[in-house]
Amino acid sequence: MSLAAAEAPRTMGAHGPRRWGRAAVLGAYALISFLSFPHPVAGRVLDLGWLLAWLAPALLVAGLRGLGPRRAARDGFLAGLVAHAAILHWIYVVTVVYGEAPAPVGVLAPVGLAAYSALFTAAFGAALAVLARRGLDSPPALAALWAALDHARHWFLSGFPWGVIGYAQHQNAWLLGLAPWTGVVGLSFVTVLGGAALADLQRALRGGGGRPWVAAGWLGAVALAHGLGGLSLRLAPAAAAGSAETVRIAVLQGDIDQGVKWSPAFAEQTLEVYEDLTRRAVQQGARLVLWPETAVPGGIEIDPALRERLGALARESHATLVVGGVGIEGQRGDYRFFDSAFVFDPDGGLVDRYDKSHLVPFGEYVPLRGVLGLFVSAVARGIAPDDVTAGRVPRAIRIPVPGGPAGGVTAGIPICYELLFPDLMRRFVRDGAGVLLAITNDAWYGRTGAPYQFLAITALRSAELRVWTARAANTGVSAFIDERGRVVEHTPIFQPGFLVRDVPLRPPPLGGSFYARHGDVFAWACWAQVVAWIVLARRRTAGDEA
Numbered sequence: 001m002s003l004a005a006a007e008a009p010r011t012m013g014a015h016g017p018r019r020w021g022r023a024a025v026l027g028a029y030a031l032i033s034f035l036s037f038p039h040p041v042a043g044r045v046l047d048l049g050w051l052l053a054w055l056a057p058a059l060l061v062a063g064l065r066g067l068g069p070r071r072a073a074r075d076g077f078l079a080g081l082v083a084h085a086a087i088l089h090w091i092y093v094v095t096v097v098y099g100e101a102p103a104p105v106g107v108l109a110p111v112g113l114a115a116y117s118a119l120f121t122a123a124f125g126a127a128l129a130v131l132a133r134r135g136l137d138s139p140p141a142l143a144a145l146w147a148a149l150d151h152a153r154h155w156f157l158s159g160f161p162w163g164v165i166g167y168a169q170h171q172n173a174w175l176l177g178l179a180p181w182t183g184v185v186g187l188s189f190v191t192v193l194g195g196a197a198l199a200d201l202q203r204a205l206r207g208g209g210g211r212p213w214v215a216a217g218w219l220g221a222v223a224l225a226h227g228l229g230g231l232s233l234r235l236a237p238a239a240a241a242g243s244a245e246t247v248r249i250a251v252l253q254g255d256i257d258q259g260v261k262w263s264p265a266f267a268e269q270t271l272e273v274y275e276d277l278t279r280r281a282v283q284q285g286a287r288l289v290l291w292p293e294t295a296v297p298g299g300i301e302i303d304p305a306l307r308e309r310l311g312a313l314a315r316e317s318h319a320t321l322v323v324g325g326v327g328i329e330g331q332r333g334d335y336r337f338f339d340s341a342f343v344f345d346p347d348g349g350l351v352d353r354y355d356k357s358h359l360v361p362f363g364e365y366v367p368l369r370g371v372l373g374l375f376v377s378a379v380a381r382g383i384a385p386d387d388v389t390a391g392r393v394p395r396a397i398r399i400p401v402p403g404g405p406a407g408g409v410t411a412g413i414p415i416c417y418e419l420l421f422p423d424l425m426r427r428f429v430r431d432g433a434g435v436l437l438a439i440t441n442d443a444w445y446g447r448t449g450a451p452y453q454f455l456a457i458t459a460l461r462s463a464e465l466r467v468w469t470a471r472a473a474n475t476g477v478s479a480f481i482d483e484r485g486r487v488v489e490h491t492p493i494f495q496p497g498f499l500v501r502d503v504p505l506r507p508p509p510l511g512g513s514f515y516a517r518h519g520d521v522f523a524w525a526c527w528a529q530v531v532a533w534i535v536l537a538r539r540r541t542a543g544d545e546a
Contacts, residue, residue, distance in 0.1 A: 022063055026079040029059035033083035036168040038456060039449035047452070049168030056083075056165065057195030060121070061128065061142060062203075069129040076125025080118030085110050087163045090448035094363075098258045098444055116160055120149040127534065134537040139196035139218040141533050144526040147189040151523035154421055158361060161420055162453070165191050170456040176485045177229030179463040180236070180513035182522035183422050187460075189526065194222040233484060236466065246502040247404045247435070250281030250289045251472040251480070255496040258443040261474075267297040274323075275313055277498050282317040284500045288401050288409070289321050292474040293339065293416050293441040296325035300342055300350070311348030318346050320401050322413060324439045324472075327355055329389075336389045339364065341413040341439060345400045352399075355391025356415040358424055363417075364388040394424050396431035409435065409505060416440040419458050422515070429465045429516040434507035436461065436469040442493075443475040451477050451493050459485040467511040468503045483511070 033056045038047040060079065064072045088110040096106035127145050131137040146165070153161045166187030169175045178186045201215035254273045260266040274296075278289050298306045314321045320343065327338030339356040359365050365387035400408040412428025412435075419425065419438055428436065438458055442451040455477045462469045463485025471479045476493035480501045491497050508516075 026063035030083035034086040038452035053168035058198040072125035072129040077122035080121025084114035084117040090450040093446040143193035146192040174226040177232035250286035291323040293324040314344040315348040357391040396433040434505040
């Protein structure tokens with residue numbers, strides 16, 4: 001389908017072949033968006049975002065151009081709904097297979113979440129139409145618009161940025177060099193700049209308007225952005241230049257099925273799996289051993305025998321254990337439950353606990369429980385009988401490590417969903433973290449693309465903050481990610497095992513990238529451009545009407 005086929009004048013495209021041509025282009029946008037993110041196919045992971053992500057915005061722009069604001073918003077919403085429902089198909093596994101919801105709920109759940117993301121596609125379509133009326137829909141304007149909306153997806157209504165197009169570029173090493181400066185929305189900006197330029201170039205070559213050399217010039221700007229990203233990587237200080245210290249870390253993958261994870265009958269077997277993996281990792285020299293999210297099937301703080309068992313394992317191993325478990329506070333009958341990480345020092349003492357501060361809506365708590373709680377319940381039963389309680393703030397933790405740096409290792413311990421939020425994650429580094437110890441339980445996702453998509457999101461966090469990440473996932477993907485966002489070692493999913501690696505510590509300023517220090521400066525600059533262009537477009541329209 002030619003992009004130009006969708007760009008007929010509005011009056012000609014409302015009915016008949018033109019209308020179906022536009023629908024076909026928007027359908028192609030949905031398909032390409034889906035294929036821009038990793039998915040397992042025939043035992044391999046198909047990950048073509050570095051190539052296909054450029055086409056998605058090109059197709060969307062072509063499919064919406066020539067429409068009025070209302071029609072562009074409507075068509076944009078429908079196209080975004082289909083695209084994101086496909087990307088989020090794994091929600092069916094979460095809700096039906098493990099959440100035990102009825103199948104119709106499992107079908108509607110990804111559509112409901114996709115509707116959130118589609119709101120931003122609708123906003124893009126409406127703004128595109130407003131800008132196009134006054135000839136202001138240039139590739140940089142559309143790139144800033146898309147980047148600003150991707151930024152909003154990280155915080156609007158608590159945020160759900162899964163499927164942000166910048167993540168599709170996680171294997172584009174040159175563009176990753178921009179992440180420490182712009183965050184992931186900078187990658188979205190460059191991707192849409194290239195896609196919109198492609199749409200303009202084809203339109204100009206087919207006589208639909210515009211000049212080919214202008215579109216080619218914007219494609220040259222995309223090439224320049226790659227060059228700047230590569231230069232940024234080349235000039236970035238190496239870890240060895242600023243920190244000769246490393247710590248030998250193990251990440252464990254117990255491969256505990258979600259269906260038995262909270263079964264009392266399986267608790268002893270679960271503990272034995274992780275104890276065995278810990279001992280084997282320590283034999284390979286691990287000094288800090290990382291267990292996944294909620295790996296411990298019990299309440300460490302209310303079960304003295306369980307707490308002593310974990311302390312004894314730390315003493316026996318002469319290693320520091322960071323274990324995922326359920327934090328519990330309060331009195332019997334009035335407990336509060338947290339999704340937590342516990343730190344046991346080599347002497348067996350429980351020295352700290354970090355509580356997850358950004359919880360999963362409808363997963364760990366039900367928003368507006370007084371109303372919605374009458375109809376739905378949180379999916380993550382087992383952690384708590386009711387809603388999980390959020391921790392206060394993200395904070396770095398000083399972790400004692402035998403044979404490690406004097407005073408210990410300062411680390412951030414992001415827990416699962418927190419990894420989706422770059423502004424939250426940068427607070428760990430601002431608080432002094434020189435490494436991220438990420439723990440998650442991706443068993444909920446089954447054998448879908450979600451574990452690999454989540455790994456790509458995690459890789460962007462390392463690239464943005466210029467720190468290494470050790471990632472322990474219950475069923476995978478467990479991995480080590482370097483400060484450039486490269487996955488240097490990883491496990492297959494749904495296989496028990498562990499990885500051991502010497503990880504460089506990158507305390508600030510080495511780990512203190514521009515993004516870590518200053519946050520979403522680039523994103524807010526995009527917002528400022530969008531507001532300025534829309535105001536200019538409306539003023540021009542008002543002037544013409546006068």
